[in-house]
Amino acid sequence: MGKKIIIQFTDVPYSTDSFGLTMSGASASFEMNGPWDGNYLVPGYTKEDATLSLYNYINNNLPIDSDITISKTSDTVNLFSMSCNFVRFYKYTEESSTLIISGTINHIGYNTTFVNLSSQDWTSNYAIGSNIINLTWSGASDPEESIKGYDLSYRVGNSTTWISLPLILTSDGGSSYDFIISQQITHEFRVRTVDTSNLISDYKYFTQIIIPVFQISQTSTNGGSACSLSEPNSPVYLNSVSINPSIDDYVYTDTLYTNPFNGTRSSISGPTSSNARSWKIKTPANVYYTCVIDAVGKIVNILLCTPSYKRGLLSTVANTALSACNYDIVYTNNFYWSYTNDLVVGTYLYKNDSFATIVTLGYYHILYSDPITGLDYEYIIQVDNNGAIISINNFSTFCVVNVISNDKYYSLN
Numbered sequence: 474m475g476k477k478i479i480i481q482f483t484d485v486p487y488s489t490d491s492f493g494l495t496m497s498g499a500s501a502s503f504e505m506n507g508p509w510d511g512n513y514l515v516p517g518y519t520k521e522d523a524t525l526s527l528y529n530y531i532n533n534n535l536p537i538d539s540d541i542t543i544s545k546t547s548d549t550v551n552l553f554s555m556s557c558n559f560v561r562f563y564k565y566t567e568e569s570s571t572l573i574i575s576g577t578i579n580h581i582g583y584n585t586t587f588v589n590l591s592s593q594d595w596t597s598n599y600a601i602g603s604n605i606i607n608l609t610w611s612g613a614s615d616p617e618e619s620i621k622g623y624d625l626s627y628r629v630g631n632s633t634t635w636i637s638l639p640l641i642l643t644s645d646g647g648s649s650y651d652f653i654i655s656q657q658i659t660h661e662f663r664v665r666t667v668d669t670s671n672l673i674s675d676y677k678y679f680t681q682i683i684i685p686v687f688q689i690s691q692t693s694t695n696g697g698s699a700c701s702l703s704e705p706n707s708p709v710y711l712n713s714v715s716i717n718p719s720i721d722d723y724v725y726t727d728t729l730y731t732n733p734f735n736g737t738r739s740s741i742s743g744p745t746s747s748n749a750r751s752w753k754i755k756t757p758a759n760v761y762y763t764c765v766i767d768a769v770g771k772i773v774n775i776l777l778c779t780p781s782y783k784r785g786l787l788s789t790v791a792n793t794a795l796s797a798c799n800y801d802i803v804y805t806n807n808f809y810w811s812y813t814n815d816l817v818v819g820t821y822l823y824k825n826d827s828f829a830t831i832v833t834l835g836y837y838h839i840l841y842s843d844p845i846t847g848l849d850y851e852y853i854i855q856v857d858n859n860g861a862i863i864s865i866n867n868f869s870t871f872c873v874v875n876v877i878s879n880d881k882y883y884s885l886n
Contacts, residue, residue: 476496476498476501476553476554476557476558476560477551477552477553477677477678477679478494478496478551478552478553478560478590478591479549479550479551479589479590479591479675479677480494480527480549480550480551480552480588480589480590481548481549481588481589481590482520482521482523482524482548482549482587482588483520483548483586483587483588483589484520484580484585484586484587484588485516485517485518485519485520485522485523485587486509486514486516486523486580486587486588487509487516487580487581487587488508488509488510488511488516489508489509489580489581489582490508490509490516490578490580490581490587491506491507491508491509491563491581492505492506492507492509492514492527492562492563492578492588493505493506493507493562493563494506494531494560494561494562494563495559495560495561495563496541496552496554496557496559496560497557497558497559497560498554498556498557498558498559499556500538500539500540500541500554500556501539501540501541501554501556501557501558502536502539503531503534503535503536503539503541505530505531505534506563509523513530514526514527514530520548520587521547521548523587524545524546524547524548524549524550525545527550528543528545528550531543531550531552539554540554540556541553541554541557542554553678553679562578562590577589577590578590599681599683604653604654604655605651605652605653605654606651606652606654606660606681607649607650607651607652608625608649608650608651608652608662608679609647609648609649610623610647610648610649610664610677610679619644619668619669619670620643620644620645620646620666620667620668620669621640621642621644621667621668621669621671622640622641622642622643622648622667623640623641623643623648623664623665623666623667624637624640624641624664624665624666624667624673625637625638625641625650625662625663625664626638626662626663626664627652627660627661627662627663627804628660628661629656629658629659629660629661629842630656630658630659630716630842632842632849633849634802634840634849634851635663636786636801636802636803636804636840637801637802637803637804638650638652638804640667654683655759656716656757656758656759657683657684657685657686657757658683658685658716658757658758659680659681659682659683660680660681660683661678661679661680661681662678662679662680662681663676663677663678663679664676664677664679665677684710684728685710685711685713685716685756685757686708686709686710686757687705687708687709687710687711687718687724687754687755687756687757688704688705688706688707688708688709688754688755689705689707689708689709689724689734689741689752689753689754689755690702690703690704690705690706690707690752690753690754691703691705691706691707691740691741692739692740692741693736693738693739693740693750693751693752694750694751695739695748695750695751696750696751696765697751697763698751698763698776698778699751699752699753699763699764700753700761700763700776700778700779702752702753703753704755705753705754705755705761707741709724709725709726709734709754710724710725710726710727710728710730711723711724711725712725712730716756716757716758716844717756717758717760717762717844718754718756718762718764718772718775719772719775720772720773720774720775721771721772722771722772723769723770723771723772724736724754724764724766724770724771724772725770733769733770734766734770735768735769735770736749736750736752736764736765736766736767736768736770737749737750737767737768738750745768747768749765749766749767749768749773749774750765750766751763751764751765752764752765752766753778756844758842758844759844760777760778760780760844761777761778761780762775762776762777762778763775763776763778779812780812781811781812781826782809782810782811782812782826782828783809783810783811783812783814783816783841784807784808784809784826784841785807785808785809785816785839785840785841785842786802786803786804786806786807786808786839786840786841787802787803787806787808787832787837787838787839787840788800788801788802788803788806788837788838788839789803789806790833790834790835790836790837791835791836791837791838792835792836793836794836794853794855794864794866794871795872796836797836797837797838797853798838798853798868798871798872800837800838801838802838802839802840807824808822808823808824808832808839809822809823809824809825809826809828810822810823811828816841816850816852816862816865817862817865818862818863818864818865819861819862820861820862821859821860821861821862822856822860822861822862823860831859831860832856832860833856833858833860834856834857834858835855835856836853836854836855836856837853837854837855837856838851838852838853838868839851839852839853839854851867851868851869852865852866852867852868853865853866853868853871853872854866
């Protein structure tokens with residue numbers, strides 16, 4: 474369970490106004506309440522001043538061991554916690570306090586609003602080693618009650634590129650989605666409401682932390698390469714800081730990292746010996762290594778097993794390079810090329826890893842995540858009728874992104 478809290482200022486608070494917030498959860502206990510009197514909270518002269526004052530107060534008073542994270546825009550303070558299970562807002566007068574689950578707070582004694590409040594629930598069900606993340610969210614609303622669906626997108630690891638999923642069609646105030654992962658690394662999701670006029674809400678965010686599961690071969694070799702061994706199919710866990718094994722990493726058989734893998738055996742269930750042996754390990758990004766592992770699970774040597782292909786994602790085909798800038802990456806559109814080639818002019822691209830079907834003529838927005846370095850490469854390319862790249866441009870320098878603003882606002886609470 475996670476909760477996203479949105480506090481959006483619509484006006485400058487008066488000195489007689491007050492504000493209160495309570496968050497509860499295993500690592501999310503936080504409470505504040507007080508006046509905008511210039512001492513506790515400083516209203517300033519603009520709603521941007523009030524936003525900064527509230528942001529600074531909360532940020533400076535969060536408990537050290539809290540999992541609550543805070544961010545801001547010019548007029549909005551956003552809070553998020555994975556463990557939070559209860560949120561409430563208060564508006565205070567001298568006589569009483571009023572509980573607000575979501576909605577607005579008016580200036581004391583007036584009918585005008587100075588802040589909008591909302592709290593969104595996220596639920597994520599994920600089992601270690603699984604390839605499915607079940608996402609559920611609720612609390613969306615639209616002034617005309619004309620919700621068409623939800624625009625859901627994601628990014629993985631340290632990537633800065635968001636990949637869009639198909640629009641989830643529903644008129645309900647919430648929905649769910651079973652997301653199939655291809656890499657067992659942390660995923661971040663964002664969702665926004667789309668109405669029947671194709672107007673959109675702001676994004677709401679959720680992060681699913683994933684413990685990476687590596688696979689190790691059933692047998693080992695006595696030194697040298699293990700790349701020719703059978704497909705690894707026994708789960709192991711590494712204390713690696715990246716998605717790839719490294720020398721001096723340790724291999725464990727449990728998620729608590731308490732049972733080291735004894736690498737001196739000739740097979741998973743075989744007797745131990747005195748010498749480190751070579752094992753074939755498959756990473757969460759489907760890259761293979763020979764790892765020489767000793768009796769306490771320490772990797773003492775490593776060798777990359779060279780695959781036959783590299784893989785990326787591409788958009789649907791566009792007619793021009795500039796129009797391809799506006800095409801989203803499609804998470805199911807894989808393309809492949811020879812592992813021995815770089816992604817440059819002249820490289821042939823294919824729709825399958827057997828290199829049987831070429832990528833068709835046209836322009837594409839593409840994304841390639843290097844499984845070794847974890848770096849992302851995003852391009853606009855042109856492909857000829859033989860499947861070869863004939864032009865390639867860096868996405869961030871070639872494309873001009875135009876942001877269209879709408880004057881209609883509604884909330885995904």
